[in-house]
Amino acid sequence: MKSITELDCQYRPKWHYSAERNWLNDPNGLVYSNGTYHLFYQHNPHGAEWGNMSWGHATSTDLQHWEEQPVAIPCDDQEAIFSGSAVVDVQNTSGFGLGGVPPLVAIYTSAYSLTSPLAGRQAQSLAYSTDDGATWTKYAGNPVLDRASADFRDPKVFWHDGDAGSYWVMVAVEALNHEVVLYKSADLLSWEYLSTFGPANATGGVWECPDLFELPVDGDASNTRWVMVVNLSPGGIAGGSGGQYFIGTFDGVTFRSETTVTEGPQTDDSPMADYGWLDWGRDYYAAVSFSNVPDGRRLMIGWMNNWQYAAATPSDGWRSAMSLVREIKLVSRGGRPVLVQAAVDPFDNNGTELFALDQQPMAEGVTWLPAEACGDVLRIDAEFEPGAASRVGLVLRAGSGASGAPANGSGERTVLAYDCLTAELSLDRTESGNVGFHEAFPSVERVAVPLENGRLRLRIFLDRCSVEVFAQDGLATITDLVFPARSASAVGLLAEGDGGTLMSLAVVG
Template sequence: MKKRCLLTLMIVLLTCMAFAQVKPIVLGDRHAMLKLTQDSRYLLLPVQETEDIASIAVLDNYNNMVQRINVKLSIDRVDYYVPFEIRGTALLDIEWQGDRRQKGAVGDFVCWKDMKYSNEFDTTNREKFRPAYHHTPLYGWMNDPNGMFYKDGVWHLYFQYNPYGSQWENMTWGHSTSKDLVHWEAQPAAIEMDWLGSIFSGSCVTNGNDVVAFYTSAGHHQTQSMAVSKDGGRTFEKYSGNPILTTSDIPDFRDPKAFWNEDAKVWNLILAAGQEMRIYSSKDLKEWTYESSFGKEYGNHSGVWECPDLFPLTQTTKQPNNQTTKKWVLLCNINPGGPFGGSATQYFIGQFDGKKFTCESMPKVTKWLDYGKDHYATVSFYNAPENRRVVLAWMSNWQYANQVPTKQYRSANSIPRDLGIFQYGEETYVSVVPSKEMLAVRGQKVKKPTETCEIVVDVKNQTEIILSNTKGEEVVMRYDTTKQTFKMDRTKSGDVSFSEAFPCETKAPTYGQIKQLRIFVDRCSIEAFDADGKMAMTNLVFPSEPYNTIKVNGGKATIYQIEN
């Protein structure tokens, strides 16, 4: 009996510790401090997304500031919680931005009542729109894919990550790994903010047993930094000589993409600088020499150029004698300026000699990698097997990414895609097909669409495909062989109320005839591909219930369940 009573008392005490109300030290109408008094792993911070940012200085036992984070602490309601890992923290010095007088006294804010000490943080999914076979963060905000590489049978995906809220802030490199490009395992954050700034986008290369990361340090100015991993990309040590690249002539100077150039026998690096790309070379990955710039008057310049990539692709022509031609592709993500507003990925094709990229098209020619609304920050994996060029994109759009109807997390990546090149008329284009790993998860045939399926449509000259549900919500796709166009209309797809920019119809050129479409549906997204790779279109959707009916006019559909 005594043991049972003692056990009951311990449970009660632990419960009280976990949910004891914290007591702030209020110092003004915008300022408070919080002493951390319990020996727990986390302090669970309540977030209210419509509120102003609270800037939190994290102090250790000696009053040294070891970190600064920005969190939208709850004022009068709680949208969700995010974990702050205490790790020896003694004091949080909290200052709110904006005028607090309209919000009541700081000491009465809901956040103090609802903050909790805990040794665990529940990441169990609470979102009906979370994709089943697309990569998402367990919680928090995600945007650009970063530093992707393949090594020892494992695909590594880093990404722009906010661990302290599901909107953009506190940029850190999150990290996930996969053995099949479909099923992803969350890893601890790989590279965290420091006094040079937030950790913006970048890349990784493998150099012997080391993994070397290049990223933008986004402080008062944007500079480029380096970090090295000795354990296969799990943890990184920042280079003592950072920053390794700086500039004084432009504020937007970011997103370094490094790679080994086998032809020139040098390391190359390309990064975005305003509305151009700058190319560098190096023998040791530490000292970089500026070689050239590309972009003036070429392609679309309606927004800032970001997240470049530069790589070779080969094309084999049947005549004469299966001749192989190698061309270089420069990916250039732009925001705004996409074909249907907001962010998108354009590209250029030409030649690169290790110093200068020469585009083969006329300057005003603009080519888009994907003609949907939700395909951005596309970059490729370094060292992919079989000489494949595998890419992932951020599946959202800066016009509404912070407002999409999820809270536990925001944003997913596209399915993996393999790139090639093809000729149409006088121009060369990049082909885009779902990676072969997507065939491995194709399950049994089903009669009706499900929330996670692949729909293969054999099309005729004029084909209309309507996905719908019992709520009257629908997505309409139309292929017109005469006009050589493919369209997708999501104006009645479900919840479109969170942004005026969301309801739309997108249209893509098909560069010839389409014989078969592959359409991937996954809870909040539809990705449509010409099976031969000449067209890709990615759009988000938020139906109140899954689309469970399909109507095809001018074609035949086969539906496969996706096994996840």
Template structure:
């Protein structure tokens, strides 16, 4: 995994590619910086913005030597000063252009393609004036056309452009997509990948995902991630059932949000796995307050890696997400399970506590018309004994939405919008059941609703003393309540699996 990294601080600057490797997507080992800002720590002449990497197994790039398979990274070069590059090309200060680098040791060390970079110097006509807002290439192999494909963002125009190549060096513009659905802020970090619909390998749909900053899900401030489902023929993406930009309230209702929380951005999938093994990971933060969160010496974290699939729900292809199975390797012998046929109104402290938990809640509102039935049900996490600190994860039966309330979650005063309540639509099953899987970490809560058709990710910064767990039922009783919880150990306790692979 490669990620945006500042070698000189914990806020944005000197953008480079950090690097970590894993054999199971859960236990990670830090590696040396993969691509260091050119000139750092002196005058920087090139920063390495977001991008992606692939294994060029047929050596179509020609970078491979002595039978070694080259890994090729495609990234945005940001040039802060006017200059003539080693390739002889000239660039103006502020330009964002697309470049490549290659590795002959499975991604551990990299050589920039100085003889040809940037390989895409300017946006396609008539958008050349967007050279300062043109970034984040996602590259992949398209089997049926036998070509490489790169998708990248014309950020301020809310467009994704598609390029084709036979050798990863020479690129031809193919098409554009957008603007459609949510168009707040800028579009960034696009990704495009195929998934079988309903597990049928004969019905393949394509998912285009991209970040917005600002302009995230309803009720959030700052950045977020949306997706489109459609068809792709190797050159052009056509989305199903999309709306042209218009009245913003209408657009938001129709937008497919990859995550309904405030802390899921710049999502990226892993190349090189089968179509049915598509995993995604995101930066679990928000540009609204990323530079202000109360952590030291580290800053920011990634979401739990998620396996994604497509399922038809209410006649619509919907992205499903589940935590990577490797998460089970962190389970300890500590577990908790309890059931109530009828959970009374009020709070109940459980014989369960901790900072790292995997909790599954199942419940129902068997008689919603009754005045004695609950209006909300859920769980209180990372709580102090007097409940002055608490994070509430619950479900509102009236609005049919799950929610995370972090208004009293601990340290919240570092930024005005952080203390808030976030919602995600979730319909109960035909028999009235609601299921939520909740992953609690030291400074985050990730909620998977239903079968994973909605997720909601939030950061929290609680005091270490708050580890209590309670259930709550508001406005009446809740039926058929089941709680199953497992305590999780740290992924950094040294228990790294013996199998080791480049992710």
């Protein structure tokens, strides 16, 4: 199979995974086994629109270079294969292993078709692999968990050792009820109900793709919290799809949130900005974490799109990509744990510094960087001290103005700016190129970002159809798709008002 980075078209990303052909959405079955990371995902093997849901498959040894594999679990005339997870069944509790080799077990949602005896239901099923993920067999006893529900889906399964015992835990959703339901099992085959979490915080759309995992706070293994992730669509903070999270405790039976702001259904005056959001952009959805990662790292990836316009985004026989993989941690801020994210950086081993600037005052307007600092695939590290300026930031993926060079008043551009009055970071893609394919696409995303010692730190990843922004070392992130012209590659420094200082800038490509 070809490495996806060997395939070229205008919007195909270099460092974000996309299928060679056809439709892609939610990441599924994320698991590490024998030196290989497995990324499964919702996939239509037969077209560039949603349908025929099956599990696509890609593998990587470094989370940067991905190789597409054959379809892992295909749909059939009885069921579509919806989202789920995968585990290494180390103790062979399922009995699927052979010759002392632990099996990989996928736990997925069977969305039963009209030809099935279970027509209209969504229930949880298993498939297993005894050749380290190369081929998969559906369990003959499927489904293994059926609530006779039409909207019971997206199981995330993990092994739990605690005071309540040692067993597999499943978190899944009753999507329309805004509930995460928890079950336990000794063998992945028979499941017993534990508890229900929700509704809570954002309930403006269906709940999907939950996750639950434990993290140390500030790296201290004696002080941990559990993180419950719940994606929803619509109802995200930036409009349409989004992912929220709760921080709390889990005793093996019940998850108790310490960060719930709104109990029960969301109302018109619910404080959306006070909820925990994985990302404040429009295009980070269905994010879930890998199982069995070495050294206990918690690695997460999301679908880089939004259900509002996903079917309309530009396509050249393929549609949609994944985000960069992110490492998730908890750190203390203001006496409480908060979530921070850092991208697994493809430029660490594959990049070269193209341009750098040291501390200097910022001139009002846009100061365009030289040609060597421009491009469509870049990492930009910038630190600002806004001072008395009203706004500071960067102009990204800018096109040529009427004179043939980037200019303030003409040409496409994506603007990342910090407003010193509101203390908000915004990403404006209203003039980012092709924005007319759907009315919901032109947008401005905003997130509150307090300065630290008067400074703002940004790490920005540009790829051919996306911008991922990590502010203040990952305390806030914004992920947006953009579809600029190939020639739109200019980068500029932005300042409104005098008094701003650029502390440092580095462009890596």
